[in-house]
Amino acid sequence: MAKSTGIDCMKKNAVFIFSENQLGYKFSDTHPFNQKRLTLTVDLLKEMNALSTSEIVAPRIATDEELSLVHDPSYIDIVKKASLETGDTSKYESYGIGTEDTPIFPHMHEASASLVGGTLTAVDYVMEGKSTHAINLGGGLHHGFKGRASGFCVYNDSSVAIKYMQEKFNARVLYIDTDAHHGDGVQWSFYDDPNVCTISIHETGRYLFPGTGNITERGTAEGYGTSFNFPIDAFTEDESFLDIYRTSFTEIVEWFKPDVILSQNGADAHYFDPLTHLYGTMNIYREIPKLAHELAHKYCDGRWIAVGGGGYDIWRVVPRAWSLLWMEMNDIQSPTGDLPKTWIEKWSPESPVPFIPTWMDPHPLYEPIPRKIEIMEKNKQMLDKALYQLRSQKSYKDID
């Protein structure tokens, strides 16, 4: 990988990519994907004195050339055209836009390119050595395909960013996705590429969108063996989730030896999330970034870029989860007590649900699950199966 050109004494620890422009990625007032969660998170971090203006960097807009690192130029043209559409939108449905999931909205192209640009801004900071870590919570749109939108995602910022890191910095990239949905778009973008490793831990596709993400999806051609999937059962709880996450992530990073880690931090594996069936609590969102942070320092000289993703309980879950992520990135000890009262008072009138007043969830958060042991066993067997091949190789070099 190319050597960093940054001047170390000027290097920041982490930058937070954000501007109000990112709120323009909005399908409708009632659509579950709601970037208000960014405002809520920024506000919560500011209340905690955990985010200062000097750490916030505005995203740039990805150019057409950058978008076409992954997306078909004809698809980009379609998105631009659809952005201006006022009439019948059914003609765009074969491109995945104008659908119920991913409706057309004004300035769709610009807003989508700005989310991609945010992730590219984060990449530039880290790969040019201007900061050790960077976060773009507006990104993480992991369902975007080459020539088609899917699952609320128009352009795939992570895929574009990975391709960009390969071309500009000759980097070997590890992508880890803990969104409750399979990170399909990113996986398929690099399915035949041996220099990108994708890991996705998600609720099994048996009953959940997008349906893919089976352990047998291991990559193809030269890229065979660099795609990993860990589909967990509905009703999976913290302990089992974290066991799968820690074991898989640690073993794979140790084997793959990336130059940089890109983590997708969808916050929809929580019990409260209305779109999924996992039973995570805030505990997983405290633990997930800890390990990413540790492994980035151990294997990648600290290079860690984090993006957002899903997260549909925007009041009770996402602001706490993503604040914990930023605090971990900055070595701020994760808070255990109450959320700031001023924050709760400010947003309570708008929230349709009462806030959880503390950083961690009350215990117990839900009734005990009768199938707990069975689910844990099943997940454990899946983990062993999914890692079997990796464990039976001595090292990456042996398969060259």
Ligand SMILES: [Zn+2]
């Ligand atoms: Zn999701």
